[in-house]
Amino acid sequence: MKKKSEVTLDYLDECHLDKSLEKMFLLVASETLERFSLGKCTISLSLISENKMRNMNKKYRNIDRTTDVLSFAYLENDDEMSDIKDLGCILIDPKRAKKQAEEFSHPFKRELSFLFIHGILHLLGYDHQNEEDSEKMFALQNEILNNLTIDFYTDQKKLKKELKIAQSMAITPYSHFNVGAVLITKSGEYIRGFNIENSSYPATICAERVAIYSAYSRGNNKDDFVAMGLITSSNETSTCCGVCRQVMIELLPSYIPVYIYNDKMDKMLRLTVKDMLPYAFTDEDLKS
Numbered sequence: 001m002k003k004k005s006e007v008t009l010d011y012l013d014e015c016h017l018d019k020s021l022e023k024m025f026l027l028v029a030s031e032t033l034e035r036f037s038l039g040k041c042t043i044s045l046s047l048i049s050e051n052k053m054r055n056m057n058k059k060y061r062n063i064d065r066t067t068d069v070l071s072f073a074y075l076e077n078d079d080e081m082s083d084i085k086d087l088g089c090i091l092i093d094p095k096r097a098k099k100q101a102e103e104f105s106h107p108f109k110r111e112l113s114f115l116f117i118h119g120i121l122h123l124l125g126y127d128h129q130n131e132e133d134s135e136k137m138f139a140l141q142n143e144i145l146n147n148l149t150i151d152f153y154t155d156q157k158k159l160k161k162e163l164k165i166a167q168s169m170a171i172t173p174y175s176h177f178n179v180g181a182v183l184i185t186k187s188g189e190y191i192r193g194f195n196i197e198n199s200s201y202p203a204t205i206c207a208e209r210v211a212i213y214s215a216y217s218r219g220n221n222k223d224d225f226v227a228m229g230l231i232t233s234s235n236e237t238s239t240c241c242g243v244c245r246q247v248m249i250e251l252l253p254s255y256i257p258v259y260i261y262n263d264k265m266d267k268m269l270r271l272t273v274k275d276m277l278p279y280a281f282t283d284e285d286l287k288s
Contacts, residue, residue: 005033010044015094017047021112024150028113032120032144041085043123045092045116053093068096069115071122090119106186110145110152117144146255153226154184154257160265163231166192166207173197177233181207183215183252184227191215208244212251225252228273231261237269238262245277 009026029043048056054066061070073088092115101111118141128134159182167180174197181193193211197204208230215225228248232238237260240248248258254274261268274280 005030005036005038006040007033008040008042010042012044012046014052015047015049017094021047021109024109024113025116027150028116028148029120031148032117035144036124038085038087041087043087043120044089045119046089047092047094050093050095053091053096056091066093066096068093068100069119071119073123073125087120088123090116090123092116092119107152109150113148113150113152114141114145117141146253151227151257153186153188154229154259156259158190159184159227159229159259160261162190162192163229163261164265166194166211167231167233170194170207171196174199174201179207179233180231181211182229183211183225184229185215185220185224186226187224189215189218189220191218206241206244208240209247212247216251222251222253225256227257227259228252229259229261231263231265233263235264236262237267239269239271240276246280248273249277249280250282 007026007029009022009029011022011025013021025045029045033041050066053070054064056070057067058064060072070091071088072090074086092112094112097111097115098108101108104111121137121141126133126137126140128137162182163180165180166182167178169192170178170180172178172195177195179195183191183193185191191211191214193207193209193214195205195207196210208228211228230240239260252273255272258271258273258276259268260271
């Protein structure tokens, strides 16, 4: 039976950043270590200044410049009788992380999480000294990051507003069941879609597909999408039809969140694209 990981985070913020970061880092650690059978464990994480990071890098790696993250693995517990594994210490330079977030055009918190996961994997013995090890480590690192339950991109207030606008644009002379969809991109676009009915019923198109096709027509590709929102005329959180689910699993990243609201927006269901169509048939099956 797989042993569940229980994580304690020894957290120190010498840079006095947002206090909510501690909760985020604990969630990142928990979801990362959930993949490994470690039982109870603790990790130390310190956010330190650029100068201090440079000194640490010079002292321990003989490199006289700052870096984004350093890891120090503890091979043994200080207390051999303890059943809690002390995995080690991770140092992150937030100033360097912020520069990298701007360089790669993604949120600061996502970059911090990326670096923290990188540090944790080093504590667990992963490395990138050669091409094979590097590919293995970074593939795992990106997989963990992309599947975190944290949404670094979506402004829920803006999403709700855009969903209501999209829903109001629906053309539904037959069902009078109005659906709005919004697809969010890494660049911050909120692309609307709405259902359009036709007297030739098969010619009707759902809001989800209108949003997706509109996004692609603007030059976006699969890797540009970070979240999707839906709203229907129902009092409950009504989910997508089977056709839309198939389109979504092929044209959207499987890990992105989908926020489904009822008409009054007092109920919300959060799923991923993959959750909506498990055991999906995709283009990969055609290649097998």
